[in-house]
Structures are given as structure tokens and as C-alpha cells.
Amino acid sequence: MKVGIIGCGNISETYFNCQKIFNNFEIAACADINTEYAIKCAEQFNVKAQSVDDILSNKDIDLIINLTIPSAHKEIIIKSLKAGKHCFSEKPLAMNIEEGLEIQKLTSEKKLYVGCAPDTFLGAAGQNARKLIENNKIGKVVLGTFNLMSHGMEHWHPNPDFFFKPGAGPVFDLGVYYITQLINLIGPVKSISSASGTATQERIITSEPRNGEKIIVETPTTLLGSLEFHNNAKIQFFCSWDVWKHNHSTIELYGLAGSMIVPDPNFFSGDILISKKDEDWETINNDSMLLGIPNKTDNDGSKIANYRGIGLSDMIDAIHNQRNARCSLDLALHVLEVMEGIIKSSELKEVFYLNSKPNQPKFLSDDEIKNLKI
Numbered sequence: 001m002k003v004g005i006i007g008c009g010n011i012s013e014t015y016f017n018c019q020k021i022f023n024n025f026e027i028a029a030c031a032d033i034n035t036e037y038a039i040k041c042a043e044q045f046n047v048k049a050q051s052v053d054d055i056l057s058n059k060d061i062d063l064i065i066n067l068t069i070p071s072a073h074k075e076i077i078i079k080s081l082k083a084g085k086h087c088f089s090e091k092p093l094a095m096n097i098e099e100g101l102e103i104q105k106l107t108s109e110k111k112l113y114v115g116c117a118p119d120t121f122l123g124a125a126g127q128n129a130r131k132l133i134e135n136n137k138i139g140k141v142v143l144g145t146f147n148l149m150s151h152g153m154e155h156w157h158p159n160p161d162f163f164f165k166p167g168a169g170p171v172f173d174l175g176v177y178y179i180t181q182l183i184n185l186i187g188p189v190k191s192i193s194s195a196s197g198t199a200t201q202e203r204i205i206t207s208e209p210r211n212g213e214k215i216i217v218e219t220p221t222t223l224l225g226s227l228e229f230h231n232n233a234k235i236q237f238f239c240s241w242d243v244w245k246h247n248h249s250t251i252e253l254y255g256l257a258g259s260m261i262v263p264d265p266n267f268f269s270g271d272i273l274i275s276k277k278d279e280d281w282e283t284i285n286n287d288s289m290l291l292g293i294p295n296k297t298d299n300d301g302s303k304i305a306n307y308r309g310i311g312l313s314d315m316i317d318a319i320h321n322q323r324n325a326r327c328s329l330d331l332a333l334h335v336l337e338v339m340e341g342i343i344k345s346s347e348l349k350e351v352f353y354l355n356s357k358p359n360q361p362k363f364l365s366d367d368e369i370k371n372l373k374i
């Protein structure tokens with residue numbers, strides 16, 4: 001399938017490069033509201049630079065990859081659908097559930113596909129953890145925790161403003177990986193209780209080129225509370241950009257027969273730790289599994305697995321075979337409702353009950369991965 005990218009910023013390189021990993025799409029053109037960015041990417045990756053309007057009316061392109069900032073996601077998805085194109089968007093799907101439902105309505109009217117990141121839960125660690133849970137290695141999951149804490153994004157991203165506006169913050173920007181992973185592992189969420197805080201109303205950029213500029217914080221930078229899942233598991237969470245240092249693990253799940261530590265869901269691999277009742281931890285390394293084999297050098301020099309694009313490739317296969325995609329609109333809408341519910345519960349100081357209840361995405365087998373990989 002010929003696809004086009006709208007949004008040629010920081011993450012676009014990863015998407016341009018992922019066409020070398022998966023076999024069912026080719027990036028033919030790119031666009032950005034800032035023409036210079038589109039021209040730069042077009043030169044670097046040997047594709048055509050177009051205006052946003054021209055890429056949307058480009059008859060050769062069947063799908064748009066939406067890599068714009070969160071506040072533009074809905075607009076670009078709706079424009080893609082109106083132009084008769086499928087759309088795969090970076091997370092979050094939209095700013096709130098109302099926008100998400102508008103996308104859902106048009107998607108079904110147009111009989112097109114909309115999919116959404118994150119797709120990291122399809123990686124070796126997420127799929128192996130799912131298999132271990134389904135094989136009853138820790139028994140029924142009844143409790144758990146997830147923790148993501150750091151001191152924000154203004155020290156590395158060249159344009160970090162959007163992280164501190166509605167549609168981002170630690171839950172919409174990073175919690176999205178943890179929530180999606182948990183739905184992959186134990187199914188959909190039923191209700192939410194949360195509290196929020198903002199340690200400082202301003203942040204100072206320390207990355208280049210805008211070092212020293214101020215950002216006004218417009219969304220809470222700490223959210224904590226608990227999620228109750230439809231399987232009755234209760235998961236406590238702590239999402240913050242106000243913490244310098246901590247010693248919690250990313251996701252811990254407690255079952256009737258043992259415990260499991262799931263690695264950072266922002267990555268495709270990493271070790272799973274598992275215990276039988278109170279016995280010692282057993283380490284399960286996932287680096288030799290498909291979608292776990294290190295293929296990239298990270299900023300700190302370590303080798304990591306980065307197979308971003310698997311969700312897009314799976315969706316294109318789903319379009320060809322008229323089946324449900326794993327990074328589906330139903331899943332993204334539910335994750336969006338959970339994220340909005342976390343904010344709303346903290347604002348209203350009451351329990352938030354969810355309306356949406358998608359199926360767990362189907363397990364991704366080795367044969368299916370081999371079918372999509374070059």
C-alpha cells in the first residue's frame with residue numbers, strides 16, 4: 001500500500017525507517033504545516049514533499065500516517081477519512097472522547113480503517129507476558145501497580161510545549177503505553193479513582209534550540225490513583241513528571257499463584273521477572289524473540305528493539321484481509337476514555353465509570369510476524 005506522512009517532526013524518522021522492516025507499505029510522500037520540515041524529510045528519505053491539501057488529494061495514496069501534535073490529531077484523521085483514505089495515528093487518538101466518537105462515526109460511515117499507536121504491546125515482552133498470563137503461570141491476576149515518573153520532557157525534546165498542554169501530560173503522553181499494555185494483558189478497564197497535582201506552573205526548557213524559554217503548564221503533571229478492570233483486578237498507578245528519582249518498577253502484576261514484573265511498555269523487549277508464589281524471581285529474557293531482537297542503538301549507546309510500525313503493518317494486513325486490526329479504533333477509544341477518565345475523576349473527586357469495553361487485541365503469532373516482516 002502507498003502511504004503518506006503528515007507531520008514531519010521528531011518521531012517521523014522512526015516511521016520513515018520502519019518501511020525497511022515491514023513488507024506491505026511504501027511511504028510515497030510527506031507533508032507538514034511547516035513546509036520546510038516536509039522538504040527536509042522528503043530530501044532525506046527520497047519521497048515527494050507536498051502540502052497537506054495536496055497529499056490528501058493524492059490519488060496514489062491510500063493511507064495517511066498522522067504524526068502531528070495531539071491537538072491536530074482529530075483534524076488530520078477526519079480530513080484523511082473525508083479524502084477517502086485510511087489513517088494510522090500517533091497517540092493519543094484525540095484530545096477527548098467526544099472527538100474520538102466523532103472519528104468513530106465517520107470511520108464507520110466511510111467504511112475505512114483508523115488505527116492508533118502505541119503498538120509496543122505487540123513486541124516480544126508484551127506478547128510473552130500475555131502468553132505467560134494466559135498459561136496461568138501466576139494464576140488469576142488480582143492486583144498490580146504501574147509507575148512512570150521522571151522530571152518531564154523539557155530537557156530533551158526540541159519543541160516540548162505540547163507535553164504540558166491538554167492532550168498530553170504524563171498520562172496522555174506516556175501512561176497511554178502502560179494502559180494499552182495492561183488491556184493487552186488483562187482486558188478492559190471498568191472504573192477509575194484518581195487525584196492530580198501540578199508541582200510548578202512553569203517549566204524552563206533546557207534542551208536546544210530553545211534553552212531558557214518558559215512553558216506555562218496547562219495540564220496536571222502528576223496523576224495517581226487506581227484502575228479497576230472488568231476481570232476485577234485492581235491496579236494502583238502513579239504517573240508524574242514532578243519526580244527526580246525513584247525506585248519503583250514499571251508494571252507489577254500480582255496473581256493468585258505468583259507475581260510478574262513486566263518491563264517498560266514504551267519498549268518492545270526487556271526482561272520479564274516471574275515468581276512462583278514467594279519463590280525467587282526467574283528472569284525471562286525476550287531478546288531472541290521476533291520483535292525483541294535488538295535492531296537500534298539508543299541515545300545512551302545501548303542496543304534496543306524498536307519495531308514501531310508493526311501496528312500500522314498489521315492494520316494494512318487487516319485491510320487487505322478484511323479483519324480487525326490489533327491497534328484498532330475500538331482499543332484506542334477505550335484507552336482515550338481511560339485517560340480522560342483519570343483526569344475527570346481527579347477533577348470531580350468521584351469514581352469514573354467507563355462506557356467502552358473492547359475485546360483484548362488478538363495474540364500476535366510468530367507466523368503472522370514473519371508474514372509482515374521483510
Ligand SMILES: NC(=O)c1ccc[n+]([C@@H]2O[C@H](COP(=O)([O-])OP(=O)(O)OC[C@H]3O[C@@H](n4cnc5c(N)ncnc54)[C@H](O)[C@@H]3O)[C@@H](O)[C@H]2O)c1
Nearest residue numbers: 007008009010011032033034037067068069070072090091
Ligand atoms: N518524539 C517521540 O519520541 C514520540 C514517540 C512516540 C510518539 N510520539 C507522538 O508522535 C506525535 C508527534 O510527536 P513529535 O515528537 O514528532 O512532535 P513534533 O512537534 O516534533 O512534530 C510534530 C509535527 O507536526 C506538525 N504539525 C502540527 N500540526 C499540524 C497540522 N495541523 N498539519 C500538519 N502538520 C502539523 C508540526 O509542524 C511538526 O513538524 C505526538 O502525538 C507524540 O505524542 C512521539
